Amino acid sequence: MQYITGLLNIDKSLQVPVYLQIANGIICHIRQGTLKPASALPSSRALALGLKVHRNTVVAAYDELYAQSWVDVYPQKGIFIAANLPELSPRPIAESPQKLVYPNKTYFDVGDNKLSHINLQKQSTGHIIAFNEGYPDTRLAPVELMLREYRRFANYHFTSKYLLYGPEQGSENLRTELARFLGETRGLHVTPEHILITKGAQMAIYLAAQLLLNKNDTVIAADPGYCGANETFVQTGANLELVPVDEFGISLDAVEEICKKKKVKLLYVIPHHHQPTTVTLCSERRMRLLELAMKYRFAIIEDDYDYDFHYSSSPILPLASADYYGSVIYIGSFCKTIAPGIRIGFMVAPPNLISQATKMRRIIDRQGEHLLEEAMANLLKNGDITRHLKKANKLYHERRDILCNLLTRQMGEHVEFKIPDGGFAIWMKYLNGIKPKDVAEKAASMGLAVSAGQDYYYDHSRESEHIRIGFASMNFTEMEQATHILAKALKKLV
Amino acid sequence: MQYITGLLNIDKSLQVPVYLQIANGIICHIRQGTLKPASALPSSRALALGLKVHRNTVVAAYDELYAQSWVDVYPQKGIFIAANLPELSPRPIAESPQKLVYPNKTYFDVGDNKLSHINLQKQSTGHIIAFNEGYPDTRLAPVELMLREYRRFANYHFTSKYLLYGPEQGSENLRTELARFLGETRGLHVTPEHILITKGAQMAIYLAAQLLLNKNDTVIAADPGYCGANETFVQTGANLELVPVDEFGISLDAVEEICKKKKVKLLYVIPHHHQPTTVTLCSERRMRLLELAMKYRFAIIEDDYDYDFHYSSSPILPLASADYYGSVIYIGSFCKTIAPGIRIGFMVAPPNLISQATKMRRIIDRQGEHLLEEAMANLLKNGDITRHLKKANKLYHERRDILCNLLTRQMGEHVEFKIPDGGFAIWMKYLNGIKPKDVAEKAASMGLAVSAGQDYYYDHSRESEHIRIGFASMNFTEMEQATHILAKALKKLV
Numbered sequence: 001m002q003y004i005t006g007l008l009n010i011d012k013s014l015q016v017p018v019y020l021q022i023a024n025g026i027i028c029h030i031r032q033g034t035l036k037p038a039s040a041l042p043s044s045r046a047l048a049l050g051l052k053v054h055r056n057t058v059v060a061a062y063d064e065l066y067a068q069s070w071v072d073v074y075p076q077k078g079i080f081i082a083a084n085l086p087e088l089s090p091r092p093i094a095e096s097p098q099k100l101v102y103p104n105k106t107y108f109d110v111g112d113n114k115l116s117h118i119n120l121q122k123q124s125t126g127h128i129i130a131f132n133e134g135y136p137d138t139r140l141a142p143v144e145l146m147l148r149e150y151r152r153f154a155n156y157h158f159t160s161k162y163l164l165y166g167p168e169q170g171s172e173n174l175r176t177e178l179a180r181f182l183g184e185t186r187g188l189h190v191t192p193e194h195i196l197i198t199k200g201a202q203m204a205i206y207l208a209a210q211l212l213l214n215k216n217d218t219v220i221a222a223d224p225g226y227c228g229a230n231e232t233f234v235q236t237g238a239n240l241e242l243v244p245v246d247e248f249g250i251s252l253d254a255v256e257e258i259c260k261k262k263k264v265k266l267l268y269v270i271p272h273h274h275q276p277t278t279v280t281l282c283s284e285r286r287m288r289l290l291e292l293a294m295k296y297r298f299a300i301i302e303d304d305y306d307y308d309f310h311y312s313s314s315p316i317l318p319l320a321s322a323d324y325y326g327s328v329i330y331i332g333s334f335c336k337t338i339a340p341g342i343r344i345g346f347m348v349a350p351p352n353l354i355s356q357a358t359k360m361r362r363i364i365d366r367q368g369e370h371l372l373e374e375a376m377a378n379l380l381k382n383g384d385i386t387r388h389l390k391k392a393n394k395l396y397h398e399r400r401d402i403l404c405n406l407l408t409r410q411m412g413e414h415v416e417f418k419i420p421d422g423g424f425a426i427w428m429k430y431l432n433g434i435k436p437k438d439v440a441e442k443a444a445s446m447g448l449a450v451s452a453g454q455d456y457y458y459d460h461s462r463e464s465e466h467i468r469i470g471f472a473s474m475n476f477t478e479m480e481q482a483t484h485i486l487a488k489a490l491k492k493l494v
Numbered sequence: 495m496q497y498i499t500g501l502l503n504i505d506k507s508l509q510v511p512v513y514l515q516i517a518n519g520i521i522c523h524i525r526q527g528t529l530k531p532a533s534a535l536p537s538s539r540a541l542a543l544g545l546k547v548h549r550n551t552v553v554a555a556y557d558e559l560y561a562q563s564w565v566d567v568y569p570q571k572g573i574f575i576a577a578n579l580p581e582l583s584p585r586p587i588a589e590s591p592q593k594l595v596y597p598n599k600t601y602f603d604v605g606d607n608k609l610s611h612i613n614l615q616k617q618s619t620g621h622i623i624a625f626n627e628g629y630p631d632t633r634l635a636p637v638e639l640m641l642r643e644y645r646r647f648a649n650y651h652f653t654s655k656y657l658l659y660g661p662e663q664g665s666e667n668l669r670t671e672l673a674r675f676l677g678e679t680r681g682l683h684v685t686p687e688h689i690l691i692t693k694g695a696q697m698a699i700y701l702a703a704q705l706l707l708n709k710n711d712t713v714i715a716a717d718p719g720y721c722g723a724n725e726t727f728v729q730t731g732a733n734l735e736l737v738p739v740d741e742f743g744i745s746l747d748a749v750e751e752i753c754k755k756k757k758v759k760l761l762y763v764i765p766h767h768h769q770p771t772t773v774t775l776c777s778e779r780r781m782r783l784l785e786l787a788m789k790y791r792f793a794i795i796e797d798d799y800d801y802d803f804h805y806s807s808s809p810i811l812p813l814a815s816a817d818y819y820g821s822v823i824y825i826g827s828f829c830k831t832i833a834p835g836i837r838i839g840f841m842v843a844p845p846n847l848i849s850q851a852t853k854m855r856r857i858i859d860r861q862g863e864h865l866l867e868e869a870m871a872n873l874l875k876n877g878d879i880t881r882h883l884k885k886a887n888k889l890y891h892e893r894r895d896i897l898c899n900l901l902t903r904q905m906g907e908h909v910e911f912k913i914p915d916g917g918f919a920i921w922m923k924y925l926n927g928i929k930p931k932d933v934a935e936k937a938a939s940m941g942l943a944v945s946a947g948q949d950y951y952y953d954h955s956r957e958s959e960h961i962r963i964g965f966a967s968m969n970f971t972e973m974e975q976a977t978h979i980l981a982k983a984l985k986k987l988v
Contacts, residue, residue: 016876024877068884090809092681093780093816101683102844106820108759108793110705110850118853120662138657143647150644153637163632163833168614187586189595199693199859206858211604232857265602286587299602316585326600339657341864350596356604359612363726364700365693369863370835382510383518390562 004042005050007034018053022061027070030081038083041071118231119455128447129482133276134425134470140395141339142379142388149375162370168362169354170197170346171373177380178346186307187321188330188348196347196354196361197368201305201333204347205232205268207357207364208301208329212266213238220258220267220298222250224456224464226275229268229303238265242458245274247418249281252288259296266299272315273306273423276456276468280421286319293327305333305345308389309472310422311397326350334376336424337389344368344376396424396472403471403479410487414494424472429465434493436467442492448485498536499544501528512547513554520555521564524575532577535565612725613949622941623976627770628919628964634889635833636873636882643869656864662856663848664691664840665867671874672840680801681815682824682842690841690848690855691862695799695827698841699762700726701851701858702795702823706760707732714752714761714792716744718950718958720769723762723797732759736952739768741912743775746782753790760793766809767800767917770950770962774915780813787821799827799839802883803966804916805891820844828870830918831883838862838870890918890966897965897973904981908988918966923959924984930961932987933980942979 008025010018029035041047044062048055062079065071072080153162169175175192182188198204205228213219215237221230223242233240241264243254250269258264269289271281281289293300302319320330326349333345347357361367379385403426404419417428430436436453443450453464474482502519504512523529535541538556542549556573559565566574647656656665663669669686676682692698699722707713709731715724717736727734735758737748744763752758763783765775775783787794796813814824820843827839841851855861873879897920898913911922924930930947937944947958968976 064881067888068881069888090679090681090811091777091807092811093777093813099683100685100688101815101817102688102842103818103820104844105846106793106844108706108791108821110847115850115853118856120852120856121659135658138654141657143657147644147647150641153641160632163635163637163835164629165615165834185584187584189593191594194594194596202857203859212602228857228860235854235857283585283587297602299600314584317587319587321595322587323595324597326597327602340659341657341861343859343861343863348596350598350600352599353604356609358614359609360729362612362614363696363722363729364858365697365837366722367835367837369837369866372863387558387562394561394563 004035004047008051010051010053019057019060019064022047022051022053022058023064023068023070026061026065027068030070030085035081037081037085039081041079041081043078114235114237117234127444127449129478129485130449131451131482131486132449132470132473133451133468134423135340135473136336136392136424137395137473137475138339138341140388140392141342142384143339145379145384145388146338146342146375149378150371153371162374166367166370168367169358170195170368171370171377173377174373174380177377181380181385182332182348186304187317189321190348193351194348194354196349196357197373198345198347198361199365199368200335200343200345201303201331202228202232202345203361203364204329204331204345205229205301205303207347207360208266208299208331209233209236209238210360211353211356212299217265218258218262220255220264221458222269222274223458224276225268225458226270226303227455227458229301230458233266233268240458245277245279247279249274249279249285252285252292255289256292259292259298264296264298266301267293268301268303269319270303270306271319272304272310273420276425276427277466278418278420278423278425278427278468280316283316286316286322290319290323290325290327294325298327300328301331302328303331305331305336306423307332308337309393309396309424311393311400312419312421315422320348326353329353334385337385337392338376342372344372399471399474399476399479400426402476403469403474403483406479406483407469410483411490414490425468425470427466428469430467430490432494434490436464438493439467439486439489442489443486446485446489448482448489450482450486498529498541502545504545504547513551513558516541516545516547516552516555517558517562517564520559521562524564524579529575531575531579533575535573535575537572608729608731611728621938621943623972623979624943625945625976625980626943626964626967627945627962628917629834629967630830630886630918631889631967631969632833632835634882634886635836636878637833639873639878639882640832640836640869643872644865647865656868660861660864662861663852664689664862665864665871667871668867668874671871675874675879676826676842680798681811683815684842687845688842688848690843690851691867692839692841692855693837693859693862694829694839695797695825696722696726696839697855697858698823698825698839699723699795699797701841701854702760702793702825703727703730703732704854705847705850706793711759712752712756714749714758715952716763716768717952718770719762719952720764720797721949721952723795724952727760727762734952739771739773741773743768743773743779746779746786749783750786753786753792758790758792760795761787762795762797763813764797764800765813766798766804767914770919770921770960772912772914772917772919772921772962774810777810780810780816784813784817784819784821788819792821794822795825796822797825799825799830800917801826802831803887803890803918805887805894806913806915809916814842820847823847828879831879831886832870836866838866893965893968893970893973894920896970897963897968897977900973900977901963904977905984908984919962919964921960922963924961926988928984928987930958933961933983936983936986937980940979940983942976942983944976944980 044058048058072082175195209232213236217238219233219238220241222245241258244251320328330348417426440452451467453467456464538552542552566576669689703726707730711732713727713732714735716739735752738745814822824842911920934946945961947961950958
């Protein structure tokens with residue numbers, strides 16, 4: 001007994017509970033061979049006395065050892081180290097290698113041509129401060145509200161059914177609440193069967209592309225535009241046709257020109273706050289786009305992820321709300337509402353398309369996170385999302401105005417921009433022949449990360465005169481500091 | 495003042511906090527027009543007195559109204575209903591429809607041929623009790639441990655970086671911990687760069703299929719086998735070649751026959767507890783399979799999702815642990831460790847393949863759930879997963895033995911099975927020409943759901959003599975009740 005007490009070091013200041021320290025200490029000595037199989041352990045009372053801990057602590061430690069099969073319990077006799085130890089000792093199929101198993105290359109063909117255009121996220125490089133491309137402020141993310149919902153999951157009766165396999169189309173509760181939310185905010189009269197829950201807007205774009213595009217099909221997108229969508233279309237083997245975008249949105253004359261020449265399968269549009277130029281597609285063009293889709297029989301992906309963030313005037317109802325032909329696939333996301341890292345998006349479309357997309361989703365990753373989907377359903381139901389959106393809109397509206405003022409005051413003679421109607425960023429042009437790349441380089445040397453104007457055009461070698469400057473994620477002090485550095489960098493370049 | 499007090503109904507027994515009841519009541523009356531824009535509200539002290547609540551409650555209600563832009567605050571003057579109300583009133587692009595927006599069919603071609611073989615999950619049909627196909631017991635799911643990790647996310651400094659966009663390959667912490675875990679449990683010596691975190695094993699299978707298979711390529715799988723993988727291969731347009739499976743695993747003679755006749759690109763194998771027959775691929779076949787892969791230059795998907803649940807003897811180290819040629823793509827999952835609804839899986843492969851798979855993943859859904867991945871990393875790091883696996887293994891081991899005993903005792907003359915080495919189910923054969931479909935029907939009429947023997951063979955019309963009977967998710971009482979009904983159903987059929 002004395003012997004075992006001496007083997008165990010208890011440190012109550014550690015985060016590891018004392019009973020686990022005792023259990024782990026005993027396991028450690030069984031592994032090392034200090035404690036032999038089938039040998040007796042002291043009674044919980046005796047060990048508790050020896051270790052100066054409460055007897056229940058030792059009982060918990062012994063329970064843990066029993067649950068892990070390290071000890072056997074014989075009524076009337078006592079507790080013994082297991083005769084057959086539970087240690088995992090897998091049988092090798094060949095000599096176990098001492099070095100890394102995998103070589104750098106496979107000897108079979110991975111076939112990387114289709115994916116060569118995709119850039120992965122770069123590591124951030126330790127600037128003091130950064131203008132991003134337009135992200136929400138994660139400090140506002142309603143994490144506490146989500147946690148409140150998650151805490152309810154600790155209750156088994158509520159949770160168990162969401163821990164098994166669930167419907168591939170997404171939580172029924174969430175689709176019901178979302179149908180209501182879309183009706184109230186967007187005039188979209190749909191039922192839960194029109195909705196598929198996805199991992200962010202990106203998965204919805206991927207599913208639509210997989211279902212509608214084959215090799216050599218034609219798909220139309222704007223340039224400059226959203227590279228995340230373009231990558232997805234190109235990967236299917238489809239041909240991307242690019243149309244210009246002006247202050248009222250994408251050019252429909254250019255779209256019709258293409259339709260006259262070839263069969264178009266799909267058109268991709270961001271109607272609110274086009275990425276990257278932030279313009280809103282005007283009502284007249286919306287009507288004409290629907291007519292073109294009807295006339296030339298193409299499908300429209302309406303990526304309206306930014307609808308909920310509109311400041312200057314009212315947002316315009318989605319194309320989908322006026323679509324009687326079933327040509328519009330409406331895509332949205334809560335990634336900007338909660339946080340980019342919380343991946344919940346959705347696709348709204350006619351039931352035959354949703355049913356195919358659901359099957360496709362099944363083979364991709366089976367289903368979404370049901371716990372997260374249920375939490376989201378509750379937050380929508382009890383109005384938390386609406387309340388959060390109002391607060392965030394108000395704050396982002398203020399921040400937009402503050403940053404516009406700072407930019408005008410501190411570098412008005414070198415830059416030009418229109419105040420955006422909504423979204424998270426300003427599309428700013430450098431004047432006097434100043435190149436975004438040079439500014440980015442100079443600013444970086446002074447501790448500020450700012451866009452070098454890349455990835456806005458499909459032709460990555462094309463130099464942009466504009467950059468995106470995000471305002472939503474920064475508070476006043478941060479905006480002031482960043483603007484100050486940017487203004488100094490510009491002065492050095494002129 | 496009296497007027498406003500009379501408009502608001504406070505009910506302290508409701509779950510909605512009182513301050514929100516006040517704020518929502520005021521919003522409601524602004525919307526209805528009872529409270530006019532630009533009109534004054536009573537001071538917080540006066541309203542608190544009138545409503546008989548603490549003054550801070552009214553202050554919180556007013557803060558809420560201000561945050562939502564329903565009121566303006568003028569220092570020295572007081573609080574007023576906003577002159578410009580924040581209500582959302584989007585501009586329509588056309589007459590807003592009163593009926594459902596979407597028709598049942600799109601007028602463009604959805605192209606459903608590739609997906610017609612996929613069945614979506616059916617709604618459960620209200621049986622009293624069910625033998626499932628082999629699921630873990632979600633009542634054991636370490637939800638409390640996950641919640642403990644999630645609670646830490648309430649702390650902003652910890653969380654903010656995981657709420658933004660993150661690395662597409664998955665959490666660096668999780669890949670580091672997983673590399674260690676795979677080394678300790680599977681003799682797999684790999685680094686984090688060999689690992690891609692996925693949404694369950696299914697996404698890893700999908701990614702591998704997308705990268706390696708083109709139309710008309712040949713892929714080999716076992717029959718009976720796992721339909722979730724077969725669906726994924728067929729969807730790429732590849733040809734599926736089926737090989738039989740016996741008590742030592744898939745037939746390698748059959749594999750070599752196919753390799754001699756045509757170029758094989760990929761082979762799919764479940765080495766531990768083959769789905770559905772539960773057999774383990776023996777060491778000799780493992781060595782020969784690696785040699786065949788080398789000789790005929792095909793890739794192997796080793797779907798080892800069941801490795802951690804082995805009871806009878808030690809598990810055999812993965813094919814991947816002996817693979818110096820980089821031919822094995824090793825796939826695993828924590829969906830059975832935590833719960834099927836918590837989707838975390840992984841792919842382990844040479845870096846060039848992982849880099850392509852990561853790009854592919856970026857266009858599918860951008861990234862995984864970083865909060866979940868960080869929680870998982872911590873649970874692996876502090877040993878919680880290992881402890882949970884030990885406990886679950888012990889319990890499932892006991893349950894396997896109990897169910898085998900019950901089946902033998904109560905229906906031994908009508909059924910035949912081998913005790914499975916691990917996993918979650920028994921592969922049981924009905925004797926005397928009893929058909930699974932008939933048993934399932936009879937049992938259903940008595941309140942028991944049990945497999946009708948479908949979906950085990952690629953040819954869905956083929957009738958199986960065997961069914962899978964899951965034991966892991968049921969406690970003793972449940973197993974006794976279910977076995978009792980099954981025995982009665984069998985007796986009625988003989």
